[in-house]
Amino acid sequence: MEEMFEFRLHGRGGQGIVVAASIFVEAVFHDGYYARAFSLFGAERRGAPVTAFIRVSRDRLMPRSRIYQPDYVVVYDSSLAVETSTAGLKDGGILLINAGESKGGNLFLSTVGDSPYRIYAVDATEIAWKHKLAIGSFPMVNTVMLGAMASLSGFASLESLIKSIKKRVTARIDANISAVSEGYESVKEVEGLVT
Amino acid sequence: MPFEIMSGSQAAAAAVQRTGVDLVVAYPITPQTAIVETLANYDAKGELGCDFVSVESEYAALACCYGAAAAGARVFTATASHGLAYMHEMIHWCSGARVPIVMANVNRTIGAPWCLDPDQGDSLSQRDTGWMQIYCSGAQEVFDITMQAFLLSEELLLPCMVVFDGFYISHTYEAVDVPEQDAGRNFIGPPSFKAQIRPGSPANMHGLTTGDNQIHLIRNRHDTMLRAPEVFQRINAKFKETFDRSYGIIDSVIPPGVKTVFLAAGATAETVRWSLPKLKEAGLIQLRMFRPFPCADLRSVLEAHDVEKVIVIDRNCSTGMGGIFAQELRSAVYDLKKPPAVQDIILAGGIDLTYEMLESILREAKTEEHVEQKWGVDLK
Numbered sequence: 122m123e124e125m126f127e128f129r130l131h132g133r134g135g136q137g138i139v140v141a142a143s144i145f146v147e148a149v150f151h152d153g154y155y156a157r158a159f160s161l162f163g164a165e166r167r168g169a170p171v172t173a174f175i176r177v178s179r180d181r182l183m184p185r186s187r188i189y190q191p192d193y194v195v196v197y198d199s200s201l202a203v204e205t206s207t208a209g210l211k212d213g214g215i216l217l218i219n220a221g222e223s224k225g226g227n228l229f230l231s232t233v234g235d236s237p238y239r240i241y242a243v244d245a246t247e248i249a250w251k252h253k254l255a256i257g258s259f260p261m262v263n264t265v266m267l268g269a270m271a272s273l274s275g276f277a278s279l280e281s282l283i284k285s286i287k288k289r290v291t292a293r294i295d296a297n298i299s300a301v302s303e304g305y306e307s308v309k310e311v312e313g314l315v316t
Numbered sequence: 317m318p319f320e321i322m323s324g325s326q327a328a329a330a331a332v333q334r335t336g337v338d339l340v341v342a343y344p345i346t347p348q349t350a351i352v353e354t355l356a357n358y359d360a361k362g363e364l365g366c367d368f369v370s371v372e373s374e375y376a377a378l379a380c381c382y383g384a385a386a387a388g389a390r391v392f393t394a395t396a397s398h399g400l401a402y403m404h405e406m407i408h409w410c411s412g413a414r415v416p417i418v419m420a421n422v423n424r425t426i427g428a429p430w431c432l433d434p435d436q437g438d439s440l441s442q443r444d445t446g447w448m449q450i451y452c453s454g455a456q457e458v459f460d461i462t463m464q465a466f467l468l469s470e471e472l473l474l475p476c477m478v479v480f481d482g483f484y485i486s487h488t489y490e491a492v493d494v495p496e497q498d499a500g501r502n503f504i505g506p507p508s509f510k511a512q513i514r515p516g517s518p519a520n521m522h523g524l525t526t527g528d529n530q531i532h533l534i535r536n537r538h539d540t541m542l543r544a545p546e547v548f549q550r551i552n553a554k555f556k557e558t559f560d561r562s563y564g565i566i567d568s569v570i571p572p573g574v575k576t577v578f579l580a581a582g583a584t585a586e587t588v589r590w591s592l593p594k595l596k597e598a599g600l601i602q603l604r605m606f607r608p609f610p611c612a613d614l615r616s617v618l619e620a621h622d623v624e625k626v627i628v629i630d631r632n633c634s635t636g637m638g639g640i641f642a643q644e645l646r647s648a649v650y651d652l653k654k655p656p657a658v659q660d661i662i663l664a665g666g667i668d669l670t671y672e673m674l675e676s677i678l679r680e681a682k683t684e685e686h687v688e689q690k691w692g693v694d695l696k
Contacts, residue, residue: 122593143489147321150491159323159488181491184590185454185484185583186670 123180126274127188130175130266131206132197135167135256137263140289142173144267147285148277155181156276167259170201177276193217194238195270197245197262199229212237217269217308219245219262230311243269243308252296252303264290264297268304279305320494324485327455327492328394328420328478329354331462334500338389338507339367341380346432347482348396348422374399378406378419385415386521390466390507393417396482397424397438404442407475411446411537414519416469416509417476419447420462423582423631424482425666433666434481436582436632440606440640446537448476448544449607451581453589454485455492460561461604463504464551470509471547472540473519479606481631482666484583495559503558541608548605565610570599570621576681577601577621579645580629584669588629591671598678601626603641611648618649618656625657625686627677633664638689663692 132138142158149156160173174188190209196218210216216236218229221244233240245265254261264286271277282301290297322330328351332340340359342352358364371377374395381391395403400421410417425435439449450465452458462478469476480486495503513519518536525533545565556562569592570577577599578588585602592600601617603610618626630639637643642660649655661677663669669692676695680687 139487143321143323146489146491150319150321155491157488157490159483161483182586182590184587184671185481185488186587187668189670 123178125176125178125180125183126193126276127191128175128177128193128195128270128274129188129191130173130195130197131201132171132173133167133201134169134171135259136171136197137261138171138173138197141263141267142175144264144282144285144289145175145270145277147289148271148281149177151281151284152277154179154276155183157183161187193270193274195266196229197266203229203233207233207236207238210238214238215241215273217241217243217266217273219243219266221247240311241269241273241308242311243304245269245304248300248303248307252300254293254296254300264300265304268301268306269308272305272308318494318496319491321489322455322492322494323350323487323489324455324458324480325350325422325487326354327459328462329358330492330494331459331500332392333358333364334495334497335463335466335504336390336501336506337366337392337466339369339381339384339391340364341369341371341377341391341393343371343374343377343395343399345374345396345399347424347486348394348399348420350486351394351420351422374402375406378403378410381417381419382406382410382413382415385410385417386413388507388510390470391417392419394420394422396422397426400438400442401426404445407442407445407447409522410475412520412533413522414473414537415475416466416473418462418465418469418478419475420478420480422480422482422486423666431665432482434484434583434631435664435666436479436640437664439477439479440632442477443607443640446474446541447607448472448474448541448605450476450478450605451603452478452480452485453582453586453602455488455490456561457563458485459492459494460555460559461563463500464548464555466504467551468544468547470507472544473509474537474541474544479582481583493559493561499558503555544608545605545610545613563604564613565605566613566617567602567604568600568617570601570617570623574599575622575624576627576678577623577625578627578629578674579603579641581606581641582631584629584631584663587669587671588674591674594671595674595678598674599623606644609644609648614645614648615652619652622654623656625659625681627659627661627681629661629663629669631663631666633662638662657686659687660689661692662689667692
């Protein structure tokens with residue numbers, strides 16, 4: 122039985138986590154893995170919490186259940202509930218959050234407190250604004266987070282992500298490629314709590 | 317290989333696009349919307365190659381399919397849950413008139429209250445309507461079975477429902493081996509049926525008849541549907557030659573010496589299949605065709621392996637009786653020489669099935685007296 126790696130993504134309706142998950146599946150497939158991603162949401166509405174699950178394996182056969190003990194938790198919006206987001210994350214697992222110097226990420230991190238996880242952050246909101254990736258006042262952080270996810274997990278190369286973005290993203294392709302690259306390069310481990 | 321990353325819903329739409337249909341009738345409903353949305357996108361890009369009609373309701377969608385199919389067109393529509401319930405009367409009219417139609421139904425709980433999770437009660441509530449029903453366990457299967465369903469439906473002049481779980485399949489992105497459009501169309505060919513109203517043919521245009529005549533039509537429909545397994549196997553033999561994949565009306569994985577098997581349909585079957593090597597002492601019967609019910613195949617596989625216990629995963633519940641797959645199985649096997657004990661695990665409301673639950677079910681099966689019915693939420 123091939124080893125399987127599990128990701129759980131927490132975001133809000135409209136942030137594009139479903140699209141991000143499908144881009145990720147395609148990129149890791151290109152790099153030699155099978156992957157499956159699916160999302161759970163109520164009736165689609167902007168701003169409501171959305172959860173997506175991704176499994177990666179060399180084997181095409183994988184279970185079709187939700188993920189309760191993920192290896193990776195990815196938080197797109199640091200105003201989401203900490204307990205719900207980190208529930209079941211394995212000891213030594215990776216927690217990736219969208220958090221910057223002056224954003225609510227500090228609060229999220231201080232709530233996580235001393236944890237058995239390795240915590241990484243990327244300032245996806247700032248990067249999305251920089252590349253003018255927003256719908257009105259709503260920054261589209263998905264491609265930045267995607268870059269960070271791929272970089273941390275090592276399942277997809279930046280080249281494969283860009284290839285998949287070119288195929289699956291229909292607007293602002295250049296800006297999204299810049300965003301995914303910046304996410305890929307700038308994600309960093311959080312040493313202790315950010316104050 | 318021509319793999320594409322797509323969701324189960326997109327796989328259904330891609331299969332329709334590659335089959336070469338004459339008409340797609342569309343009305344959206346969660347979690348099926350992506351099927352008609354994908355077909356609408358093909359149409360907008362001029363890649364659908366057939367008429368695409370948006371209608372005002374699910375009832376109208378199926379009425380429109382009926383009219384076109386009665387005129388000899390190959391038609392497709394998709395729905396879910398309340399949409400399927402709203403079609404209920406037309407569902408009977410279509411099978412009674414003996415028109416071939418392929419309809420995807422994405423399982424979703426029927427209210428009240430509103431719920432989006434994938435209870436199978438929507439499609440199972442249409443059990444007795446004269447439609448064939450095939451349950452798929454993943455996007456590849458959705459793609460392949462949707463294509464095959466046109467041939468099956470047209471040969472038997474009976475409509476066919478291709479069924480799969482909302483979210484766990486409809487919204488799951490995965491790699492699907494997708495043939496080029498030409499390969500798909502060459503395999504299926506043009507519609508082979510003719511809508512003919514003539515003496516001796518069961519096809520009709522909704523005229524008035526008496527029970528004395530109607531019984532012959534109902535009997536003909538029943539006898540014809542019982543031929544579906546044989547036709548399905550023939551289609552799959554041909555499909556395997558072309559695409560190197562094939563499906564059974566049931567598919568079983570029963571390791572030597574294993575006496576306890578799970579029976580599951582749809583997404584849960586794949587979760588069981590993945591879990592088997594870790595569970596060790598369990599097998600799987602994936603129920604793919606539900607109507608007609610594969611009594612003969614089930615009996616022979618259970619007898620051949622001397623199965624002592626079947627644990628049925630029912631993501632549904634017939635209030636006042638219990639899980640529907642378990643009921644059907646019991647009536648199919650009660651008179652075997654050594655009928656297996658049947659345990660029904662009810663996941664009504666479309667609740668999740670995990671490896672840990674399967675482990676717990678098996679553990680309890682070994683340590684407890686036989687229990688006929690258990691609710692998924694009570695598993696420890």
